[in-house]
Amino acid sequence: MALLGIWVLNGLVAPRVAVDLSKWLHPTPSAVEFARTMEREIGSGVPGIERPDRGETTARLLAEYGVETVDDLPVNVIGVYLQESEEFANRIFDRNYGALWNRFERQGVVHEALSVAAPLLAVRTLSMGLAGTDVEQHRHFATAAEEYRRDLMRRMNGDLAENSRTGETYIATADTWAEVPPFQYDSPSLGWVLQNRTLSLAMLGLWLIGAFLVAGSLVRRAEVA
Amino acid sequence: MTLRTVLRNEWRLLRADRALGLVLGVFALLFAYALANGIAWVNFQEGTVAAAREGNVERVQALEAELERIEEGGRPSSPFRDPRSPSVLGGAPGAHTAVLDPGPLTALAVGQTDLLPYYYDVSIQTNESSFLQNGEIENPLNLLVGRFDLAFVVVYLLPLLILALSFNVLSGEREQGTLALTLSQPVSVRGVVGAKLAFRAILVMGLALGVSLLGVLFTGGFGSPGRVALWCAAVAAYALFWFTLAAWVNGLGRSSAWNATVLVGAWLLLVVVLPAGVNITAGLLHPLPSRVEMITAQREASNDAVNQRSELLARYLEDHPELAGGVAADEANRAALAWAATDAVNRRLEEVTSVYDERLAAQRTLVRRYRFLSPALLAQESLLDAAGTGDARFTRFRSQVREFAEHWRTFFVPSILAGERMTAEVLPGLPSFRFVDEQMREVTVRAAVPLTTLGALLVLVGAGAVLRLRRVTGPG
Amino acid sequence: MSTQAVLEVPATSEAPPIPIREAELEDPVLEARSLVKRYGALEAVAGLDLSIRPGEVYCLLGPNGAGKTTTIHLFLGFIEPSSGRVRVSGFDVAESALEARRRLAYVPEQVMLYRNLSGLENLEYFAALGGRETLTTERLTDILVDVGLPRPAVRRRVAEYSKGMRQKVGIAIAVAKDAEALLLDEPTSGLDPKASREFSELIETLRSRGVAVLMATHDLFRAKESGTRVGIMRHGRLVTELSTGEIGHADLERIYLDHMQE
Numbered sequence: 035m036a037l038l039g040i041w042v043l044n045g046l047v048a049p050r051v052a053v054d055l056s057k058w059l060h061p062t063p064s065a066v067e068f069a070r071t072m073e074r075e076i077g078s079g080v081p082g083i084e085r086p087d088r089g090e091t092t093a094r095l096l097a098e099y100g101v102e103t104v105d106d107l108p109v110n111v112i113g114v115y116l117q118e119s120e121e122f123a124n125r126i127f128d129r130n131y132g133a134l135w136n137r138f139e140r141q142g143v144v145h146e147a148l149s150v151a152a153p154l155l156a157v158r159t160l161s162m163g164l165a166g167t168d169v170e171q172h173r174h175f176a177t178a179a180e181e182y183r184r185d186l187m188r189r190m191n192g193d194l195a196e197n198s199r200t201g202e203t204y205i206a207t208a209d210t211w212a213e214v215p216p217f218q219y220d221s222p223s224l225g226w227v228l229q230n231r232t233l234s235l236a237m238l239g240l241w242l243i244g245a246f247l248v249a250g251s252l253v254r255r256a257e258v259a
Numbered sequence: 260m261t262l263r264t265v266l267r268n269e270w271r272l273l274r275a276d277r278a279l280g281l282v283l284g285v286f287a288l289l290f291a292y293a294l295a296n297g298i299a300w301v302n303f304q305e306g307t308v309a310a311a312r313e314g315n316v317e318r319v320q321a322l323e324a325e326l327e328r329i330e331e332g333g334r335p336s337s338p339f340r341d342p343r344s345p346s347v348l349g350g351a352p353g354a355h356t357a358v359l360d361p362g363p364l365t366a367l368a369v370g371q372t373d374l375l376p377y378y379y380d381v382s383i384q385t386n387e388s389s390f391l392q393n394g395e396i397e398n399p400l401n402l403l404v405g406r407f408d409l410a411f412v413v414v415y416l417l418p419l420l421i422l423a424l425s426f427n428v429l430s431g432e433r434e435q436g437t438l439a440l441t442l443s444q445p446v447s448v449r450g451v452v453g454a455k456l457a458f459r460a461i462l463v464m465g466l467a468l469g470v471s472l473l474g475v476l477f478t479g480g481f482g483s484p485g486r487v488a489l490w491c492a493a494v495a496a497y498a499l500f501w502f503t504l505a506a507w508v509n510g511l512g513r514s515s516a517w518n519a520t521v522l523v524g525a526w527l528l529l530v531v532v533l534p535a536g537v538n539i540t541a542g543l544l545h546p547l548p549s550r551v552e553m554i555t556a557q558r559e560a561s562n563d564a565v566n567q568r569s570e571l572l573a574r575y576l577e578d579h580p581e582l583a584g585g586v587a588a589d590e591a592n593r594a595a596l597a598w599a600a601t602d603a604v605n606r607r608l609e610e611v612t613s614v615y616d617e618r619l620a621a622q623r624t625l626v627r628r629y630r631f632l633s634p635a636l637l638a639q640e641s642l643l644d645a646a647g648t649g650d651a652r653f654t655r656f657r658s659q660v661r662e663f664a665e666h667w668r669t670f671f672v673p674s675i676l677a678g679e680r681m682t683a684e685v686l687p688g689l690p691s692f693r694f695v696d697e698q699m700r701e702v703t704v705r706a707a708v709p710l711t712t713l714g715a716l717l718v719l720v721g722a723g724a725v726l727r728l729r730r731v732t733g734p735g
Numbered sequence: 736m737s738t739q740a741v742l743e744v745p746a747t748s749e750a751p752p753i754p755i756r757e758a759e760l761e762d763p764v765l766e767a768r769s770l771v772k773r774y775g776a777l778e779a780v781a782g783l784d785l786s787i788r789p790g791e792v793y794c795l796l797g798p799n800g801a802g803k804t805t806t807i808h809l810f811l812g813f814i815e816p817s818s819g820r821v822r823v824s825g826f827d828v829a830e831s832a833l834e835a836r837r838r839l840a841y842v843p844e845q846v847m848l849y850r851n852l853s854g855l856e857n858l859e860y861f862a863a864l865g866g867r868e869t870l871t872t873e874r875l876t877d878i879l880v881d882v883g884l885p886r887p888a889v890r891r892r893v894a895e896y897s898k899g900m901r902q903k904v905g906i907a908i909a910v911a912k913d914a915e916a917l918l919l920d921e922p923t924s925g926l927d928p929k930a931s932r933e934f935s936e937l938i939e940t941l942r943s944r945g946v947a948v949l950m951a952t953h954d955l956f957r958a959k960e961s962g963t964r965v966g967i968m969r970h971g972r973l974v975t976e977l978s979t980g981e982i983g984h985a986d987l988e989r990i991y992l993d994h995m996q997e
Binding site for chain 1: 310
């Protein structure tokens with residue numbers, strides 16, 4: 035009955051307590067809240083990350099190339115502006131999603147730290163890590179995919195900016211697309227994965243050593259008796 | 260007489276036994292914790308729902324300001340977001356968030372509330388893929404585990420408390436030798452075991468129902484006494500099932516250790532293995548199409564649709580002759596063309612989602628069929644249903660949102676097709692979503708099946724227990 | 736307060752104490768007829784006939800495995816006879832076990848009690864189960880003290896009791912029940928000589944109140960001392976029945992050993 039109690043605490047209660055504790059220590063915003071924040075920040079920018087203005091972009095380009103009118107510019111203002119907007123949005127996204135991901139990871143740390151009381155938590159994070167299904171590797175992949183998308187956008191906006199003039203209807207050729215490299219994802223190395231999971235490894239090590247010590251002392255006591 | 264005597268003696272034994280007191284104390288803490296958790300969730304959901312409602316108001320106000328500004332000669336802040344266009348007003352900028360308030364007993368059973376969306380942004384862009392979106396922002400690690408709510412404690416942990424208190428209800432008396440003196444008195448084994456279990460049942464149910472009612476009290480759930488009664492009935496029936504199972508196993512006359520092993524085995528099988536098995540089987544037999552499939556279908560449909568917009572518009576108008584008169588069906592009516600494309604995409608999506616829905620329905624049917632295997636599944640279903648956080652209420656919400664989305668479309672589409680311009684005057688008349696909750700009668704009828712099954716199971720095991728206990732005549 | 740005083744108070748019997756000689760005319764309280772209990776091929780009790788009347792103390796003597804305890808368990812209805820009948824005050828144990836047990840008090844060889852409760856709480860519980868829930872705490876305390884439990888021990892946990900003290904609580908439970916028949920299974924094993932002697936006096940008091948006593952024992956001395964009749968059992972059979980009034984201690988021992996040698 036005592037063993038069963040430990041099993042239940044370890045297997046059923048602890049993981050759920052870890053969820054609550056991690057959410058309490060590192061609260062995540064509700065989806066509505068998050069969406070509203072994004073909407074607001076994309077709409078008006080935040081200090082340090084200003085929303086680009088087409089007028090300003092145009093003025094800057096005119097000054098940079100030392101010409102008087104948009105038609106004299108060697109680049110398409112729309113293309114430059116689109117890329118600037120893109121970069122602005124990226125920074126807002128990075129800011130919000132980065133914070134969210136960091137919170138998820140810190141929540142994960144709470145789960146791992148709680149494995150001091152319930153080794154299951156360490157085993158679970160570790161096996162998820164080795165199976166490539168932990169939050170960090172998900173983020174790794176998502177970041178790689180996002181990088182690819184941003185690169186694609188950069189290429190397209192650059193193509194538009196360099197190969198057309200403002201006001202033109204530009205249609206990219208098949209060659210432009212042919213230059214885009216296919217998405218290639220390299221999964222992180224084992225070392226990288228384990229580095230994220232040092233806490234779990236340490237906890238499991240502690241449990242192992244602790245179990246050996248307890249067993250050893252019990253055996254000695256039994257021998258004496 | 261025997262009952263009262265045994266109850267008093269059990270009370271004394273309980274007070275004298277620190278270990279039992281400790282177990283009860285731990286469970287009382289778990290119950291309180293689960294309840295606090297549930298209440299925290301309700302507050303969170305209420306906050307979210309309030310924020311969403313506020314968002315609706317704010318959006319309409321912003322649109323109103325913008326429309327008035329434009330009417331007074333201002334320029335729209337962005338050519339893509341000109342609210343005079345019905346496809347903008349009815350689209351994302353003017354979207355209406357349809358919300359589902361927490362169920363009356365959500366504090367007791369969060370259920371799938373953290374998994375299933377309880378609000379949707381409804382606009383003319385709402386289509387089947389909108390219903391596949393995730394609800395709350397949540398760490399996937401946390402979703403994987405599930406929530407520590409009262410329903411979890413009742414379904415998973417309560418049986419363990421019951422078994423810990425009852426696994427040796429008869430065998431313990433035999434092993435400590437007190438059964439000999441007990442049975443030399445004019446009492447039946449059934450009577451004594453029944454009374455001892457009654458004592459434990461009073462404790463356990465007092466705890467479970469007490470905390471439940473406390474939760475109801477805190478969150479104002481007494482507004483639906485029917486649901487509270489259903490909840491209590493489900494808790495009681497499930498708890499009694501485990502008590503009768505313990506009685507039956509004790510009636511087999513084996514040692515306490517054997518009883519403990521068998522009962523824990525039963526718990527593992529009925530509470531952990533079978534429910535997981537049923538869910539895995541359902542997933543294997545009726546796999547849901549992946550989201551990627553959905554997205555690909557949407558892309559292909561969009562590409563096709565963009566290439567043949569005018570054709571689509573013509574076809575759309577053929578399907579909707581009532582609109583044909585007011586539509587300027589030429590290339591210049593870009594909104595109308597776009598709408599025709601959207602409509603075509605939506606229809607394609609419906610084909611994909613119908614597969615999704617079918618598979619999901621098949622999964623549910625399978626789970627519903629095999630829930631009879633496990634009292635834990637039956638109890639879980641009854642509890643969530645009573646709390647209003649089960650599938651049924653969410654399905655109802657989704658179907659009402661679908662209707663509302665349809666309503667929203669019919670409000671805007673004719674204007675889109677006719678190329679009309681909107682003014683601030685339409686704003687007060689915009690459709691607004693209100694969830695119509697299910698009638699208590701529907702809930703009762705639905706919950707009656709698992710509840711009566713649980714009751715029947717209880718009677719069956721109880722009868723078995725009585726028959727076994729009747730055969731026990733001596734302390735040997 | 737003496738044991739006699741305690742026993743006189745529950746006024747269940749209207750008649751004055753019955754003299755021993757008249758007892759033989761009464762219907763037996765404990766009665767076994769052609770009683771057989773088989774465990775597979777083994778006959779634990781092999782055709783036992785026994786009649787014990789009010790005011791009789793019947794001592795079953797015999798080695799381990801002779802069937803003494805089995806006989807007592809058959810009277811209690813703990814086990815079912817393979818054939819034959821057991822009656823308590825005319826109630827067939829097989830048919831109305833509860834009625835039979837209402838009239839029986841039983842002290843097992845090892846009195847096992849709830850260790851976390853006091854002797855008094857144990858007595859209170861078992862007396863109440865036996866239908867004596869109206870006895871007050873004072874009365875129950877008196878009964879415990881009268882059977883020889885030290886007064887301070889009454890409210891201590893049974894876990895701290897010696898075997899003899901637990902045995903006394905068992906006897907107190909039997910006394911409090913005020914039953915028509917008393918079944919004793921090796922009641923004096925583990926008691927010191929003084930307690931054993933007190934126990935004999937107690938039996939005598941109960942006997943004089945008209946209780947029918949069936950006592951299984953190894954103790955020839957105690958059997959001769961307390962018993963009105965002695966039955967020697969071997970291999971599930973009564974091999975001899977004697978009236979203790981007719982023989983001395985030495986005779987009983989000789990007869991017993993003779994039968995064991997066969």
